[in-house]
Amino acid sequence: MVKIKVVVCIKQVPGTTDIKIDPKTNTLVREGVENIINPFDSYALEEGVSLKERMEQVSGTIALTMGPPQAAQILKDAISVGIDSSILLSDPEFAGADTWATAKTISAAVKKIGGAGLLIFGKQTLDGDTGQVGPETAQRLNIPFIGYVSQIIEMDKKKIRVKRLMEHGYETIETNLPAAISVIKDINQPRVPSLRGKMKASKAEIPVWDSSFLGLGPKEVGLSGSFTQVVKVFTPKASHEVMMLEGSTEQQVEKLYEKLKGLKAGV
Amino acid sequence: MDYFLTEEQQMIIDICREITEKKVKPIRAELDEKQVFPAEILKEIGGSDLFRLFIPEDYEGMGTGIFEVCLATEELSRGDLSVATSYAASGLGFLPIIISGDEDQKKKYLPGLASGQRLAAFGLTEPEAGSDAGGIKTRAIREGDHYILNGTKQWITNGGEADVYTIFAMTDPKKGSRGASAFIVEKGMDGFEFGKKEDKMGIRASATRELIFNDCALPKENIIGKEGMGFLIAMKTLDRSRPAVGAQGVGLAQGALEEALDYSRIRKQFSTSISSFQAVRHMLADMATQVEAARNLVYHAAKVVDSGKKDISRLSAMSKVFASDMAMQVTTDAVQIFGGYGYMKEYPVEKMMRDAKILQIYEGTNQIQRDVIALDLIKKGF
Structure with a gap:
């Protein structure tokens, strides 16, 4: 029986929405900020783990991340x-990689693993917010990509x-494997770690793969392999004042009418 | 505070904290109000290997001790006592099998209980036999290869939700407490039904129910130990599990103290936070000191139980009495620090105070515990 290997791609992000930017370097101030797994990626992990529990054709699960050594956590x-x-x-x-260079690195790693039957991503990250690494990786591997998955209805060794x-609503899509998907938080409820899992994790040696191991040249990865680079990061100035009108529709219309009258809009 | 825990022990606490913060706190008020059994949370607890703490490695457990069980119970109680009670009650239900069960029983029942796929319950109390456990009236009469069980058990935690029940029944009523025996009864057996679900003051999300036996025929292999050993098995089980009741008190009180401390910092009266008033500060200081004292007594008692020492009744009873009386006091004081808000269901301390009361009552009232302590003290001295 052909078995399917599931690879879950995850990322470490700052565990806060109160992000500070160094105005000189345009990079995140990481001091004093706890790093966490990107929240959407925890749904991807849970889906990988539960797929293996639900479906006997899943032979194993691998988690993959690109990042600094502390991302091993x-x-x-x-x-x-x-x-x-x-x-x-x-x-x-690998530092300074945009989504292009990141997808290139991840796809090289997936090939090195020997391919995957199913790649699972979180729909986007908390920091970059692009949602592009999943589809770009799929493109590089020449496999179909389905984004925003809320449920895996069925999967056999050939199709998902x-x-x-x-x-506008939900779509049901079927595609051939191998494939890549990105998941949203409706898909499951991530479990709490088990004691045996934690003990296994504390003893686990995490292999580190670098660019030469992946067979990638310095021009293909990191900042030099990126087509885009962050020139400036800033908090936009508020250009408009926003006012929320409350009450029943009639009351809101009345309030809006009074407001507009008060403005004496001349146009 | 450093309790010099091993990496594994710290992992147990971390896992329970994650369950408490992510899965329990957001829904505990609703579970309490609607009296919903926390089945999903118990599944999570099972999946996290926490039932394995009670069980030897040969039967898919982790071979840890009562100390580790206390760490887990304490942290779960910090979130919700109903959850912690349902967890600990399953352990209480299968401890008799670990203590006195034979190899076949252990192999048959413990793996499923270790994974949490099945829950257990402990059936000793009856309408007319609470503190006087020797006065139970449920009868088990041997007929060929079976025992025929008749009678009613009352206020059984996990009743209806559990799959495996340890039931104490008289096999020879003339011998009094020496005529009691312990049996394993499974949900779904003919002649085994559940009575009404109790509507309680606290731990309202935990299941408390009557068990009714009407000519329930048990295979003779379902007896734990030998005929007449029932009372001894019950006492051995309770001696070992009692520190976990103490741990419930410590966790519950810790939760209430944390709520009161946070509130005292943000609540302003007379233009300053109430934590600047000596009256409140001294209450907080006493609460924290009491919690710490109880924790140390519970941890010590649990370690003595795990050492394999036989003479554990006195210390085990002390840990239960002290920690549960402390929890009643600390939760009451937490409500006091919250003032009028503390009396409202909007804030969690109201429920904590209601929940605390059961700790002074179940698994042997604190009056019975004091009898145990005094008797042992007078008989043996120090």
């Missing part, structure tokens, strides 16, 4: 909730059928 956390093994993609040369949330 979220890979250990992944093992503590039931992921079989983890790999850290880490190299000083999912429900996904779009702006």
Whole structure:
């Protein structure tokens, strides 16, 4: 029987929405900020773990992240909730990667693993917020990508059928495996780590793969492999004043009418 | 505060804290109000290996001790006493199998209980036999390869929710407490039904129910130990589990103290936070000192139980009495610090005070515990 390997791609992000930017370097101020797993990625991990529990055709689960050495912590956390093994993609040369270079690095790692039947991403990260790494990785691997998945309806060794949330409603999509998906938080409720999982994680050695191991040149990764770079990060100035009108529709219309009258709009 | 815990022990606390913060606190008020059994949370507790703490490694447990069980129970109680009670009550239900069960019983029942897929319950109390446990009237009469069980158990925690029940019944009523025996009864057996679900003051999300046995035929293999050993098995079980009741008191009081401390910092009266008033400060100081004293007594008692020492009744009873009386006092004081708000269901301390009361009553009232302590003291001295 052909078995499917599930690879879950996760990222470590600052555990706060109160982000401070260094105005000189345009980078995040990381001092004193606790790092956590990107919240959407914890749903991706749970889906990977529960897929293996639900479906006997899933042979194993691997968590993958690209980041500095301290990102190994979220890979250990992944093992503590039931992921079989983890790999850290880490190299000083990876620094400053945009989504293009990140997807290139991740896809090289997936090839190195020997491919995956299913790749799972969180729908986007808390810090970058682009939601691009999943689809770009799928493109590089030449496999289909389905975003915003809220349910895996069924999966056999050849196909996967999912429900996904779009702006106008839900869609049910079926595609051939191998494939990549990104998940939203409706898909499951992430479990708490188990004691045996935590003990396994504390003993686990996380392999570190660098650019030469992945067969990537310095021009292909990190800042030099990126087409975009962050020139400036700033908090936009409020250009408009926003006012919320409350009450019944009639009351709101009345309030709006009074407000507009008060403004004496001449146009 | 450093309690010199091992990495594994700290992991137990971290896991329970995550369950408390993420899964329990957001819904505890609703579970209490609607009296909903926290089945999902117990599944999570099972999935996190916490039932394995009670159980030897040979039966898919983790072979840890009552001390580790106390750490887990304390942290779960900090979130919600109903959850902690349901957790600890399952342990109480299967401890007799660990203590006195035979190899076949251990192999048959412990793995499913270790994973949390099945829950257990402990059935000793009857309408007319509470503190006087020797006065139970449930009868088990041997007929061929079976025992026929008749009678009613009352206020059984996890009643209806558990799959495996340890039931104490008289096999020879003439012998009094020496005529009692312990049996394993499974949910779904003919002649085993559940009575009414109790509407309680506190721990309202925990299941408390009557068990009714009407000519319930048990295979003779379901007896734990030998005929007549029931009372001894019950006492051995309770001696070992009692520090965990103390741990419930410590956790509950810790939760109430944390709420009161946070509130005292933000509540302003006379243009200053109430934590600047000596009257409030001294209450907080006493509460924190009492919690710490109880914690140390509970941890010590649990470690003595785990050492395998036989003579544990006195210390085990002391840990239960002291920690539960302390929890009643500290939760009451927490309500006092909150003032009028503390009396309202909007804030968690009202429920904590209601929950605390049961700790002075169940698993042997504090009056019975004092009898145990005094008797042992007078008989043996120090």
